[in-house]
Amino acid sequence: MELHFITGNDNKVKEARKKLSPLGYEVIQKDMDPPEIQADSLEEVAMFSAEWVRERSPTPFFLEDSGFFVDVLNGFPGVYSAYVFKTIGYMGILRLMEGIEDRDARFMAVIAYYDGNEIHLFRGEVLGRVSYEPRGDGGFGYDPIFIPDGESRTFAEMSPEEKNMFSHRGRALESFIRYLEEGV
């Protein structure tokens, strides 16, 4: 079965393929650049983008919105993660956290799937902490400064398969797959 993934982010596509291809789903990337509204939750952002795409391309697709949330910064950069990454980058986040011992953080992802009839949302989350310095050259975005719970390595020090086992995207994809396979 073909699944159209609406995204301009090749890394997200690679991670989705690692989970979906072995199950027989062919992930086809489509870059439509839907607007990302400013909203309080990833669900709202994903839903708005999915409705925008559905109006222009009524065939089934999925898209994903994700973010990096640092507890001591009250969830910043959160829904602004892409913009903050482009402006101050992960080094900017490390600077904001200089001298701070509470390093708790999480990644969250919300997948919106349009099945040709309605839009369904699937969420994934991974808890962890912000490292004191960037490490590793794999992955993308904030991966070099995020260490998931139970690990000492950052996401950027892991293989894509390992990252997928823990990651917010991996977990959202697992719920999405459960829905595709079992309807729940």
Ligand code: IMP
């Ligand atoms: P969006 O989902 O395209 O709006 O982007 C969210 C932003 O969060 C990305 O630009 C990345 O900077 C960051 N992000 C999302 N997922 C990940 C991830 O798996 N690793 C590292 N950074 C991520």
